[in-house]
Amino acid sequence: MASIDFEPLPGAPFHVSVRPVLEEPRMVRVSLSPGLSFRDEDMVKDGEDAFGLMFTLGKNVEITHCGRELRLGRGDATILHVCKTGTVGSREEFGFLSTLIPASELEARGARLDHAVMQRLSRQAEGMQLLRGYIRSLERAELTASAHGRTIVRRHIFDLAVLAATAHRAIGESSASAVVAARLTAALDHISSCFQDPELSLGTVAGSLRISPRYLQRLLEQSGTSFAARVSELRLQKAFALLTSEADGVSRISDVALNVGFSEISHFNRLFRARFGDTPSGVRRSPTKLANNAGPTAG
Numbered sequence: 001m002a003s004i005d006f007e008p009l010p011g012a013p014f015h016v017s018v019r020p021v022l023e024e025p026r027m028v029r030v031s032l033s034p035g036l037s038f039r040d041e042d043m044v045k046d047g048e049d050a051f052g053l054m055f056t057l058g059k060n061v062e063i064t065h066c067g068r069e070l071r072l073g074r075g076d077a078t079i080l081h082v083c084k085t086g087t088v089g090s091r092e093e094f095g096f097l098s099t100l101i102p103a104s105e106l107e108a109r110g111a112r113l114d115h116a117v118m119q120r121l122s123r124q125a126e127g128m129q130l131l132r133g134y135i136r137s138l139e140r141a142e143l144t145a146s147a148h149g150r151t152i153v154r155r156h157i158f159d160l161a162v163l164a165a166t167a168h169r170a171i172g173e174s175s176a177s178a179v180v181a182a183r184l185t186a187a188l189d190h191i192s193s194c195f196q197d198p199e200l201s202l203g204t205v206a207g208s209l210r211i212s213p214r215y216l217q218r219l220l221e222q223s224g225t226s227f228a229a230r231v232s233e234l235r236l237q238k239a240f241a242l243l244t245s246e247a248d249g250v251s252r253i254s255d256v257a258l259n260v261g262f263s264e265i266s267h268f269n270r271l272f273r274a275r276f277g278d279t280p281s282g283v284r285r286s287p288t289k290l291a292n293n294a295g296p297t298a299g
Contacts, residue, residue, distance in 0.1 A: 002028050002098065003043065003082075009034035009091060017095075021139055024150065025157055026100040029139075031057070036089035044083055049103045051113045052080045053161050055132065058094025063087065068118040075123030075132070079116040079165055097135070105158045116165040126171045127164035130182040134160060137185045156181050173215040183211065184219045188230070195234040196261045202227045235260040236275050239268070243284045253280045 008014045017031040030037070056072045063070045063078065065086030070078060080086060088096065106113060121128055134156065159178035163171065171179060186209055194200050205227070206216040220227055238260040242251065254265050257280075262268035272280050 002030055003046065003048065004030075004037045004039055004088075005043065006032060007036045007038070009036075021097070021135070022153075022157075025102075025154055027098065027135070027157075029057075029095070029097045031093075031095040033093055034089075034091050036087050038087040038089075039082075039085055041085060044085055048082045048100075050082045051101045051103070051106070051117075052082050053099045053101060053165065054078060054080055054088070055097040056094070057096055058090050058092060060092060061088060061090050061094050061096070063118070065118055070118050070120060072120060073123075077121040077123070077128060077164070078118055079113050079121075081117055099135075099157065099161060101158060101161055106162065109159070109162055111162045111166060113162070113165055121164060125164065125167070127160065127167045130171070130179065130186070131157075131160040131164045133186045133189065134182040137189060152181075173211055180219060180222070183209065183215075184223055187216055187219060188223075191227075191230055192234060195231050196238065196259065198258075198261050198263045200231060200261065231261070232271055233275075235262060236272060239272065239280065240276060240283065243280055253284075256280065 002018050006016055012034040014035075015031070015033045019029045019031075021027040021029055055077045056074060059074050061072045063072065063080075063086065065080055066084055072078060082100065101113070123129070123132070138153065156178040159176065160182055163178070174180070187205060190205050190208060191200070194205075202213045202216060206213040209216070217227065220230065239256050239262075242256050242259065243253075251259075253269075257265050257268040262271075269279065272283075276283060278286075
């Protein structure tokens, strides 16, 4: 999967972990003990005509490639010629996430990455953040999409990788499919992690993502939901889980409502009954009767 060899640092504890993220495009997450990973003259004879976009997962990762040397911090990235020799290493534990970009995909997009080889791509750059967020979401979801879905993901990754390596200006509120997918993924992730905050709003989420509320609203609508519907569904699902949990059987209904982000108990009760067909107290008394109604409805 990674097509590399590894020379451990003498005297250091040894470990190597290579975990596939996607088969197509070939994407792997590698974790290494102190030492040096490399591709030598024999390995580059495999004829791989591609570029590798490599995110570093260590604080001080040193790279030697194409007659240049580069040191990257955690989360930074660079482009490497897969068909040329090079080393990536550190005197500390380190790792990287690598995505292979075939030359044919670059040609199809009219893009060239030669100028980006061994250039530091900052983790703070907008394109880098979009790509990293999109990949993190794929890893969490453990992608099992249909063939058509995998084709779309593959196209988005290549588009975002080229954008991350070549964009020299703000990406903004682009309508490009890959950007829309990455922005939507970031928005849904943010909502999922913060839905219990009663102050969460369309404006606060948009502000954290540095996009306008109107653009965010449009992204959510294109996904088949709305901000209010998405947040309400997450809160109601969490409330259902708490109410049917044996460990939480003594909490007051009002405490459960406040805990999941509802500030008005009467509003919570109305939404809960409309969603699950019974009151919160009724669900608590008979959790198994309504279990089939507890599946998520928001995308």
